[in-house]
Amino acid sequence: MKNSKLLSCYLAFLFGILPLNAMATLTVASPFSNNAVLQRHMPVPVWGTADAGTKITVTISSDSSQDSQTKSTITNSHGEWKIELDAMPATFTPQVLKISGNESEFTYSNILVGEVWVCAGQSNMVMEANRVPEVKALIPKSKYIRSLEVPRTVALTPQNHLTSEWQVATPSSAVALAFAYHLQVSENVPVGIILSAWGSSSIEAWMPREMTSKVPHFKTMMQEFDADTQTQERIKAILEGPKPWSRKDDIFLRRQSNILFNAMINPLIPYAARGLVWYQGERNTMSIHGMPEEPWFARNSGMLKYGDTLKAWMQNYREAWNQDTFHFIAVMLPGFHKQKEGVPLGGPEDPNTHSWAWMRESQMRSLDLPNTSLVNTIDLGDVNDIHPKDKLPVGKRAALMALRDTLEHNIQAQGPTLSEVKRFGNQIIIDFEHAEGLKTIDEQPPKAFWLSDDSGKWVKAEATIKGQSVILHSPSLTQPRYVRYAFAGKPNVNLVNSANLPAYPFRTDTFEP
Structure with missing residues (x-):
C-alpha cells in the first residue's frame, strides 16, 4: 500500500494533477526504531510529518498487559505533527509502538520504558569500553542497557534525520557504559543511552546558531564562518566525497563550530530523556582568554569564558527540549599537565602554573543553574595523557549524581x-x-x-x-x-x-x- 501510494502520487504530480504537498507520506522522527527505550514518568513526545490535515494515531501497548495508550492529532499546515504519550512506569515487558496516518503505518517492536540519558562531548566520552578492562567486564552483566549511537557527521543546516537505530547492546563509550551500568543496577529499570560525541570538538561545535544572540564570541565565530566560503566549500566536498574520510578531513570537520549540533543533536530534539552527561572541555583549554586566538581551531571561549558559555548552552538545550528539569551532569576535567610556552613554570602541582585549574573553576559555575551536577575527577587522570583510562569511577560518580539529583536517592554522591x-x-x-x-x-x-x-x-x-x-x-x-x-x-x-x-x-x- 505504501509503495503504491508513493507511485500514484508521483505520477499525479508529474502530470500536474496534484499539488506538491499531496506527495507528503507519513514519516516518524528517526530516534524511534525497534528496540528503543522510552523515558519513564514523564510525557513522551512522538513526532514526524505527513500531508497537512492528516489524522495521525499513535498507540503503545503490549501483548501481556491491559495497559495501553492511543492518542491522535491532525498535522498542521506545514505537514508537521506531534503527540505526547502520557507518562508511563518503567517496564521490562516489550511494548509495541504503532503510528498510522495517510494510509501508512509504522510499527516498532521490543520497546522498553526506563531511564534515558544523552551522553555527549569529545574524545574522553568517545573512548571505547573495550580499551578499559574494568568497564569492558561490565558488558556481560548489562542485560537491560540499550544504545542509540549517533553517526559522527556534520551539516551546514539543522537536520531532522538520523541514519542509526536503537541496538540491544551497551554503548561503545566507557564512561557512558559505566554510568548506565551503575544506574541500572541501582534502579533496576531499563536504561537507554543516546551517545552523541566526537573527539576534538569544542562546546561551540555543539551550539545552535541562535545562540549567537546570547554568546558574543560565538556570534563572531559564526560571522567569520559565514564569510569563509572556502571552508564551506571544503565541508561540502568532504561530505559529498568518498568515505571513510581521511584523518585530516575528519579532524577538520569536528573542529568547526555549530555544524556538529546541526547533524548530531538537532535530530534528537525533543526525544524524552532525563538529562545529558557532558564530558567536554579539553578543546576549550587551548587558551585562558579565548578569542582572538590562532590557529583557527583554537578560536573558542577559552577557559575563563567557558563557564558562562556552558550555562548559556545548558539553558538553550532546555528550551529546545521544552523541559526545565532536563538535568545536566558535567564531568570536571581530570588531572593533566602540559606546559604552555610563555607562561609561568612551576610544575603540575604548582598553583602558579598555567593549567586546567581555570577550566575546572569555569565548569563549577554551571552549578549556578538548577538541575545541574558536576562530577569531581581531581583525583583521577594522567599527568602526561589527555586520554586517561580511569573511566570506571567517572561513570560511577555520574550515576551517583543522577541517583541523588534526579531520582531522589538519599545517598552521598559528592565529595567535600x-x-x-x-x-x-x-x-x-x-x-x-x-x-x-x-x-x-x-x-x-x-x-x-x-x-x-x-x-x-x-x-x-x-x-x-x-x-x-x-x-x-x-x-x-x-x-x-x-x-x-x-x-x-x-x-x-x-x-x-x-x-x-x-x-x-x-x-x-x-x-x-
Missing part, C-alpha cells in the same frame, strides 16, 4: 565542598559541606593546600583535619589571607569524605591569571 573560610591570626580554617567522616585516603595530612598573603606569592600549607574542617598555616606567612586547594594541573590530593569521594578544588583569592 568549600563552605566557609575563617581567619585566626596566622591560621585559616576551611569548613566543608558534604564532609561527613572527613579524612585522607592515605592517612597522611591533607595535601594540595596553598596559602598566600596580599603579595600573591603562593606557598605550601601545613594542614590538619578537625571534624569537618581543615586548619591551615605556614611558617613563612604571618598573615595568610587566601587559599588555593588542588588548583593546579595535576595536584596530588588525598582529602575525601566517608564515601571516599574527593574534595572539590577551590580558591578564595581574586587574582587574575
